[in-house]
Amino acid sequence: MRVFGMKVRLLPSEISGSGLQFLSCYLISDTVAIDAGSLGLVGTPNQQVRVDHVFLTHSHLDHVGGLPIFLDTVVEMGGETVSLHATPWVLDVLQADIFNDRVMPDFVRISQKGPVFLNLCPMEVGTMVFADGLKITSIEVKHVVPTVAYIIDDGKDAIAIATDTAPCENLYSKLEGIPNLRALLLDCSFPVKQKELAKVSGHLTTEDFAMVAKRFSPKIEVWAIHIKPRYHEEVLSELDKLLGSSARILEAGRNYEWTTP
Ligand SMILES: [Zn+2]
Numbered sequence: 001m002r003v004f005g006m007k008v009r010l011l012p013s014e015i016s017g018s019g020l021q022f023l024s025c026y027l028i029s030d031t032v033a034i035d036a037g038s039l040g041l042v043g044t045p046n047q048q049v050r051v052d053h054v055f056l057t058h059s060h061l062d063h064v065g066g067l068p069i070f071l072d073t074v075v076e077m078g079g080e081t082v083s084l085h086a087t088p089w090v091l092d093v094l095q096a097d098i099f100n101d102r103v104m105p106d107f108v109r110i111s112q113k114g115p116v117f118l119n120l121c122p123m124e125v126g127t128m129v130f131a132d133g134l135k136i137t138s139i140e141v142k143h144v145v146p147t148v149a150y151i152i153d154d155g156k157d158a159i160a161i162a163t164d165t166a167p168c169e170n171l172y173s174k175l176e177g178i179p180n181l182r183a184l185l186l187d188c189s190f191p192v193k194q195k196e197l198a199k200v201s202g203h204l205t206t207e208d209f210a211m212v213a214k215r216f217s218p219k220i221e222v223w224a225i226h227i228k229p230r231y232h233e234e235v236l237s238e239l240d241k242l243l244g245s246s247a248r249i250l251e252a253g254r255n256y257e258w259t260t261p
């Protein structure tokens with residue numbers, strides 16, 4: 001259970017320490033996970049069992065792949081029930097395609113029969129959920145499947161995580177209306193030369209990202225996330241040209257805190 005304050009960490013997702021991001025999982029103050037790509041693959045079981053809320057942005061494997069491994073580890077450790085928050089569409093996909101006894105055991109059914117370790121929490125887009133002292137609100141974004149971004153507010157400061165989205169005016173205008181927003185962690189998947197691929201796969205290029213960074217700066221720090229590993233160096237070089245010293249790239253494994261200036 002979290003007490004107060006908000007510490008944000010992008011979990012590492014590969015073992016050689018290069019910092020490349022293959023998977024998505026953002027840990028808030030050690031107990032709330034936004035996405036579960038590398039949840040269950042990083043940290044000791046005792047660290048993992050502290051996570052009691054998981055919020056999913058969408059159903060793609062780089063965002064949910066670690067969830068079954070995480071549950072498999074923490075189920076027998078007697079921790080708090082894990083609340084899994086996602087839209088009904090995403091929860092249906094998980095049950096049909098992952099927790100189906102073929103890919104992984106049906107943890108949903110098992111949890112209903114014995115001690116409850118998994119609590120499915122269907123979430124309507126735009127509603128607010130309270131989790132460990134945080135207010136977490138979803139906003140619809142544009143991707144190839146139904147996807148949301150999240151605003152995480154600790155009562156004093158707020159941050160937003162918008163991974164896997166194409167350019168989305170709905171998101172930008174809603175974020176502009178949040179007075180205590182300090183940081184936006186934003187998709188920056190592709191270099192400019194892959195703008196067609198970005199378009200068909202529902203992601204941002206460095207140019208798209210830079211436009212948003214300039215729009216929000218300096219009041220809100222905009223940090224690049226979800227950089228495709230095969231384009232990592234190219235993306236960094238383009239961000240340097242587009243934004244210079246104000247280019248911000250979120251580093252895996254490092255703790256970040258954004259507070260009122
Ligand atoms: Zn995706």
Ligand SMILES: [Zn+2]
Pocket residue numbers: 024060062063164226
């Ligand atoms: Zn993704």
